[in-house]
Amino acid sequence: MRKFLQKTLPGSVMVLTALSFENPEPAPMPDPEIFIAAHPKDYFMAPVAASPLKINGTFGELRSDHFHSGIDIDGNTGQPVFAAADGFIDRVRVQASGYGNVLYVKHPNGYTTVYAHLDRFSSDIQKFVKETQYKRERFEVDLHPADGQFRVKKGQEIGKLGNSGGSTGPHLHFEIRQSGTDRALNPLLFGLPVQDKVPPEIRDMKVYFLNEKREVLTSKPFPIQRQKDGTVGVANEVTYLGAWRVGFGVKAFDKQSGHRNDNGIFAIALYADGELAYQWRMDQLDFDESRYLNAHVDYAARKRYGAWFHRCFLLPGDRLSNYTRTNALGSIALSKDKPVKILLKVMDAAGNTSSIQFQVKRDENMEPFVGQPYQYELPWDAESRIDLEDFTMSLPKGALYENLQFQYKTTQDDSDGMYSSMHHLHDNRTPVQKYFEVSIRPRNLPPELRTKAVIAYCGEGRPDNCGGAWRDDYLVTKVRQFGDYCVMVDKDQPTITPVVFDDDMRKKSTMAFRIRDNFAVSGSADHLTYRGTVDGQWVLFEYDRKRDRLTHTFDGRIGAGEHWLRLSVKDDRGNEAVFERKFLR
Incomplete structure (x- = not known):
């Protein structure tokens, strides 16, 4: 039976910590x-x-x-x-x-x-x-x-x-x-007619310096070279790394015969001194686990540079079922006396394989690890709560993939439409698995605008409406990414722009409109809703959200003569735009 310890860290963060957390038992997996x-x-x-x-x-x-x-x-x-x-x-x-x-x-x-x-x-x-x-x-x-x-x-x-x-x-x-x-x-x-005799391509690698819990201390490029025979290798016979234990990451893509496209690979296996240390394969997928992709990849590299690196080791909170549960889970212990022989194999679903071999050894000069200042320590395997005067945040157990030295600060911003400080929650290069609750108390919000207030995520481009419901004096919502949040007001109605519409529609097969809002939508906020009627009767408008486009195809339900179109569009805060016009069929 587990025992739980409740402790309070500086800054009033409450952590509910399990004193033990079992890793899945190692289990054999077929090749x-x-x-x-x-x-x-x-x-x-x-x-x-x-x-x-x-x-x-x-x-x-x-x-x-x-x-x-x-x-x-x-x-x-x-x-x-x-x-x-x-x-x-x-x-x-x-x-x-x-x-x-x-x-x-x-x-x-x-x-x-x-x-x-x-x-x-x-x-x-x-x-x-x-x-x-x-x-x-x-x-x-x-x-x-x-x-x-x-x-x-x-x-x-x-x-x-x-x-x-x-x-x-x-x-x-x-x-x-x-x-x-x-x-x-x-x-x-399943034997579909796909011609593929081309092995995957290993394009780049990284090395990650790990602690004893397989948490990342730092990372850096691991240079590889393409050989004359098309294979890949490293420059030196032995690569020296200033760490007690490391993990590797690989950027690799699959190619198909006669088709130029960078596709995903099927499987990765990493051997240390001939023993399987890590294996991942994609023969099946549980949809409930799909978001663990953010633990499987180097999420920060993806956000910063658009680079997709597969981690060849498991972060502590990665619960994806597509791994072989080896004893090492991809963490490679280094010695200064004897190099470790590494073999990394990448396979596609047709059985084509590429590999790289090298040796690594612990350097006598250890890599210095200088952490950034932080305000709270948040564990991945327990609930966490930060309680401040104008802000609270509640993270459920398993929302993180590794323990996080969480950075938090506020800045004042008097921009029009903002009714709180800007709350900077760490950074958006740290992934979050589960939704977590954020509560912000606004300042100087006129009572008549309470129904229009939202918690907004302020990243690139227009802000995201993350929704929000009132709990006493706090606006509360659930989100699934770190970044910058504040209280804003949405009192602007959506826009409706005719794309295919005029007074005489007798030679048209469709009518179409573009609908947009001043906010993007994420978190618990609702997307735009709409209703179209002709002469008071509902008509079908197909909605292509990626193009912000509503389209009605005339199918005989609207007869010849003069008609009255009414199209209404509402956003998450109930702001409504209405387009009304006569037209002929």
Whole structure:
């Protein structure tokens, strides 16, 4: 049974600390080659008519705040998309962002396939979706047809490839999931026609100086060289490092035969003196763990330079299931008497492998570690709370990946629309796994503006509305990143700009509007909501959030003659814009 100790650090921060925190027991894991061979290779066909498929994004690829849960298949808008095997439509969803128009097909062998960013569905499914949208008077819907209502055969067209939702270009995002657990599986392990005989490319490395808890003290580049035969190595026979223990990071990408694209790799293994010290592989993914990407990568390097480095060691709070639980967990102890032989292997899902070998030894001159001044010590494995006169912050257990020497300060800013000090919460280069609560007491806020007050994140560009609800004299919200926060007021209505609209719409097939707000949205704030009517009756406007665009396609519901359009748009604080105009059909 665990015992808990409550202690107070200088500055009134309360920490609830567990005196023991168990690491998962080391467990053997089959080699990646075994995972590659273990999946059925002849059950699923390619969901688009191309052989070989051109892959623009691989499973497990590093993305912002998440691992990629499928493969991105290159294609053109309107290209047919086919059911990969017999089954029935289990779910249909329409979103303004995210997956956009997406279909889930359930198969009798225990798998479900997912087809996202579709331009549109097949005619029978499209009719079902549109009727439901009009019945519910909303664009975004999440539908679960009765089993067998829409049966599909292998190779049957179920939609058209597109660019809906959060997609940045036409492609099909394709997934294979376990139906019972909803766990995503790597589609490249199922025998799809992908030609890949090119090994991954190791482009860069870093070395991290670690303490006994595998927390990072500092890091620096670990120079590598490309040899004449195309392999990579290091300049010296032995590299000396001024640390007791180190971990490594690698920047690596996969290439596909005949297709120039930097894709994600499948697996990494690191051996120290012939013994497996670290292994990561992406044969499957638990969606609840996907944000642990921010522990897996060098988050600070990503934020500063846009560089994606895989850590080849585990931070203490990294609970991702895709690692082999070795005894070392990637931490390499150094000796000044004998060098450690390191072998780092990188593999793609086709089994192609690249590697680098080198030796490291502890330098007699140890690297100096000079920490920055800080105000609070926040543990990763316990709750923390900072209580100040005008500010509180509550971090749940597991919100951090390693103990944090937390920097906090306030500055005064008399800019128009600000009603509190600027609270500087450490920096935005330190990742946070879970939402945490922030409370700020405003100053000089007129009572009539209380309903318009928000906690704002002030980074680059326009501020983020993070929402906020009143708790006594404090405005309270939940956020998931460190940075600069203050209380601001949002009393400006959104803007509605006609893109395709005039008084005479008789020769138009669509009408479209651009809608925008003065704040971006994050935290617990709501996105823009809207409602469009013609002659008082609700009409469907499709919302493409990445383009800030509403589009209505004329489909015969609006007859010939003169009509009255009313389009209203509201933001998170209830500010409303209205566009009203007559038009002819």
